[in-house]
Amino acid sequence: MQMIFQDPYVSLNPRMTLFDIVGEPLLVNGMTNRKERVERVAELLRLVGLRPEYMQRYPHAFSGGQRQRIGIARALSVNPRLVVADEPVSALDVSVQAQILNLMLDLQKRLNLTYLFVAHNLSVVRHICDRVAVMYVGKLVEMADTLELYAAPKHPYTAALMSAVPVADPRIKTGSVELKGEVPSPANPPSGCYFHPRCEFAIDACRIDAPAFREISPNHFVACHRADELKLPGIA
């Protein structure tokens, strides 16, 4: 298991060369032969689209997108099966985001990787993920296959989230569902369903009982008392 971090400007040690950064997990895992490590690092840099000749340079010589590639090379150095990527593109410029998303998709296919992709950008999530879990104040509220979740959300919070995302098209006006209030503090969550104070569909049961996380249709899980009756808008 390995991790790709959010901010490529703070997740690389400025005093280490690319060889040291990408090679350290190899060294720790027993690849003590320097020549072998050089070869493996060169291979990894090529894999993420960087030139192996850059191996002796320091992170400051690279742009944000290139640094994120270095972070990905480091994560892949020990052949992980699972990669946890915490907002891997949110610190990058728009034109570079697409490059990193393409690289991650390409690597996933080539190396048969599994990603746990943490993000708040719903367009990016839809693009990358097969399956999506929505969280609210420390709990899962809904989980389903991506396209199903986007087309037919079952939890009012998911629907509100979809409505809140600004779509990059002035002809599609978003924001039809307005979510009032604030996210409650996890130290002092509301009773029953954590979402009930902000939910327009809340009934008495929501204030008392925390809804179970149940399978409403094959492979579609939701934690809402009224999931069966509500017809919520999605984004196609």
Added chain:
Amino acid sequence: MNNSTPILSVRDLKVHFPLDEGTVKAVDGVTFDVYAGQVFGIVGESGCGKSVTMKAVLRIVEPPGKIVAGEIILRRSVAGANGSQMDDLINLTALDASGRVMRSIRGAEIALIPQEPMASFSPVHTIGDQIIEAIMLHQAVNQREARKIALQMLKDVGIPIPDQRLDEYSWQLSGGLRQRAIIAMALSCNPRVLIADEPTTAVDVTTQAQVLRLLRRLQQDRNAAIIFITHDLGVIAQMADYVMVMYLGLVMEQGPVDEIFHAPKHPYTQALLRSIPTITMTPRENLPTITGSIPHPFNKPRGCPFHPRCEKSIAGKCDQAVPPLRRIGANQMVSCFLYE
């Protein structure tokens, strides 16, 4: 004053930072007009000069940065000789940045909603004290009246129990409330131009939707102009009436929001829009990308700054001179040799 004359006109503005390593031309010839009642969006990636342009308008560019050329004209109406309203034009670049006139404009006629709500309030003064200070600086009111105005402002931006919040410190407020308090402070002197510099990057999606809705409503109520700076194309599409796209200190294209998103002319705008994943595209397909990355400000390319990354660049032309901003269509302008 009506909505057909610009309230703020920027002409060929250049802001340079002379550093030991060389001169960074952060803004290198930017021209635009902002009208009352308009949301004027500025989009661009890091280093494009969008924030520096706005700092120049407020005359708060940090040294060693300097406005080296251009004009920033603020139009305001003053009472004429026989009681009629006259337009008065002030060139902000000619003013002393810390002089009396500029201080009377900054915060009153042109106000700023900064990017980071946590860093914008002092943690050792209450929210109320800070808003009251701003009001008393610009309006002839006493402490009690200023407090009343501040209270009304907090109410207007939808802060619950405003009289209690007024006496709290910024760190007692959640991110969303803090951002509302900043908006209340910026609006407290009825600015005619409101500059919002990435006002929602530090808050989560549902709070962002609330803040955007609030800004829209306040802007319509007051017929103010908002200059909205962001790198988020989704926010721009939803908020702006008119959009200016910047790259490395220059304007690539400007036009009404619908034209920018549905009929973009500049190859940079086109490529930028193609490269973002949308909620209607087929998932997991490769996104069209812009090759390369944004050049470092010290080695800006010669000619059009975008030409090394441009698919349509014309050898011997784009790498030689910067294309002038020319009008195409009623309200759209583009800086590209393809449209000569």
